[in-house]
Amino acid sequence: MTAPDGPESIHFITCPACGQAVDCRNLGDVFHHEEPGHEPLPERASEPPLAFIEPMLPTLVDAPPEGDGWIHEVKFDGYRTQLVIDGGEVRAYTRNGHDWTNEYRPIVEAAASLSCRRAIIDGEVVLQDQHGRCDFGGLRSAITRAPESLVFMAFDLLHHDGTNVRPLAIEQRRERLEELVGGFDAGASIHFSQDVRGGGEAFFQAVEQMGLEGIVSKKRGSRYHSGRARNWLKTKAWAHDEFVVVGTEATPGEPVSALLARETKDGLEYVGGAAVTLPADIRDLFYAVVEQLERRKPLPNMPKAKKARWIEPKMRVSVRYLKGSDKLRHASLIDVVELAGIRRRS
Secondary structure, eight states, X not given: OOOOOOOXXXXXXXXXXXXXXXXXXXXXXXXXXXXXXXXXXXXXXXXXXXXXXXXXXXXXXXXXXXXXXXXXEEOOOSEXXXXXXXXXXXXXXXXXXXBOTTTTHHHHHHHHTSSOSEEEEEEEEEEBOTTSOBOHHHXXXXXXXXXXXXXXXXXXXXXXXXXXXXXXXXXXXXXXXXXXXXXXXXXXXXXXXXXXXXXHHHHHHHHHHTTOOEXXXXXXXOOOOSEEEEEEXXXXXXXXXXXXXXXXXXXXXXXXXXXXXXXXTTEEEEEEEEEOOOOHHHHHHHHHHHXXXXXXXXXXXXXXXXXEEEBOSXXXXXXXXXXXXXXXXXXXXXXXEEETTEEOOO
16 A cells, blocks of 8 residues: 655755755655756655654553463553654653643653654653652652653653554564663663563552552553553552541532541641542432531631532541552542441441
8 A cells, every 4th residue: 555645845855055945756766956066965854754643542440461461561650751753853742742842851852862763652751759659749840840850661662763663563662662762770761661471460469569550451462553442451559548528529520529638646638539429328418418517618728629618527438549649549439437426337
């Protein structure tokens, strides 16, 4: 099948002697035009500029796949990012294709020094704590205040020096990527994401015990396809705990959120919101209690929220949430477990 022509401009070369735009499609293999005394034309740009490619997205599952037909990586808790290296220019794009080159300047500069002419690398920008775990809560602040502390975890290669490598097997793409990124250097801005072959359940348990977010499992031999796919599966590590309800907040088009706090020796500490996705009977109880406990002002040290409805801290709930952060993420209510100091029977 014949490949379509790229943008019209890629077929023209400017003669350095006279400035004439020469259509190289009419030159064959001869890189000069018939003008006396003119030097040969520079090598023509036969490839269109590299651009952002819609990323491949994993499907959420309850447990990692079994068998040796999968490789498994740590699921990084950061911002999905794509590095596009095209000659002397490097761009960084978010998951949705927004240009964040300026936000990730140290990473972009590191990518420019990689031993390749052209490449598209898929990965995740993270902020790591002193133990090497991802600090999602501090990531946004680090982008503006300390971008040199950011690390790009490279986990896939989509293009390499003129070749679209997406049709290659995941193992082949990652082998090329590891060679490109090089060995581990703790001080580097770009790291290669290591993997394990098989043993998904054991790997997931190890990741869970470390307090990390989860794992991503990738089917061996699979190609890179943009969009949601079942050749990539993500298994998240969930935690369950009890928190005190300090208010509710309603956002149009979304479930009502319960605003929650944890008890500390210094009082209540706000931890975030959790979706009120309770069974009908418990949900009715929850809202009835909210009505009875309503107060005009928030408790001390609570966030500013114009749409919040604040209540007295006399209702305790069970919550399911994603591991890996001090603040609640992807949280939902499981049950109402205590009212005014009295435990409920489930």
